[in-house]
Amino acid sequence: MPDDLRPHLEIVLRHASLRSTLTQIPRLEINFGQATAATSPCLYRSMVCFILQGSKDVALSHELLSYDPAQYLISALDLPLSGQIRDADDGQPYVAVSLTLDPALVAEVASTMPPVRDTEAQGTGIAINPMTTLLRDTLLRLLSLLDAPNDIPGLAPIVERELLYRLLQGSQGRLLRKIAQPDGALGRIRRAVAWIRAHHATRLRIEALCDASGMSRASLHRHFVALTGLSPIQYQKQLRLQEARQLLLAGDHSPSDVAFVVGYESASQFSREYLRQFGAPPARDVRQIRQAIGSAALA
Incomplete structure (x- = not known):
């Protein structure tokens, strides 16, 4: 583990229980895991995930992504993936923190920044990005509020906004900006995903899914597969x-x-x-x- 993440890990270890802990900071979760011999299915929310110890491989369709404390992961929509956890080099278990993204807040922060023209073709709904010193420092300030719970209501929203600002400045800020665009392809597929999640126990009706997303059947299928690696069914x-x-x-x-x-x-x-x-x-x-x-x- 890099020494510059040791303060983050020490805070997390004071506030975590077994496997998964929802913290007092809204939408911030701590996750522990033991190394697995093979990949296993998992569901990623629309979130940003920072690994503090260990590493993880995730597979979306035929794309394999690996990340560790030197990177962070952004998932732009809820994605069923296959993942494999790896312990740290010294045998210590995997530890990570994740923040579920609030699209309205992302849009609000993005609106305060200079306009950016995204020229890259749309890829999948998940990306790995290099960790930066500014982002690491902001994350530490957010985690430090766990030691001062009375300060969370007043300060956590401010620090979260700074964290989103740093993420939007990052190499995959494009993906976050698309979350803030409800009429873009990603925004429409997010609505389709929300519809499926709300009706997952009933027979899938493509017509209803097209209505929910505002897309034609062909466009829905093409963008859904591109972003999630799966067909709607x-x-x-x-x-x-x-x-x-x-x-x-x-x-x-x-x-x-x-x-x-x-x-x-x-x-x-x-x-x-x-x-x-x-x-x-x-x-x-x-x-x-x-x-x-x-x-x-x-x-």
Whole structure:
């Protein structure tokens, strides 16, 4: 771990619990993880993620991105990905902080900056960027508020605005600026994604998705695949399986009950697709995760 991130890590370790912690700073989350032998499915929110220790590989369709404390990741929309966590070189576990992006706030901050003409072709909805000293210092000021919770309501919004300002100045400020443009292709696909998330347990209706996004069927499909690496139907299936896994981990529901809750008409089809997605049948997968969590808690 770089020495200039040690203060960040020390603060985070004082305020984190096992695996995932929602902090008192709105939309700021701390995540811990153990190295994994292979990639596993995960859902990235529309966020910026800073790794403080360890590294991670994420795959979007055929694109593989790797990042560590020397970079940060921006996800412009909710994306089902495959990820692989790696420990630090000295064996210390993966630690990261993520801030879910508020499109209205991004647009407000972007409006205060000089206009920029983005000439690059639109890529996917995710990007890796080099960390800068100014951005690292701003992040430290934001994390330091965790030690002064009474200051969070007054100061966290100010520091978050500065953080967004630094991000917009970065090499992938283009991607953030597109979040602030609701009538652009990214903004329209974000609306399509929101529709799918709100109706993930019902049959996907492309006409309703076109209405929600304001795009033709051909344009919707082209931009959706370009930004997410998936067709709308594939995206919905990924969401259903992720939701099913969370429901199984959260309670004592049977796999067949969960299958119908997330929208499957056949429990056997659900089990087959779950096995392909997560590498084990539902009951065994959840049992293995719970055992891993228990072992980490005792370590």
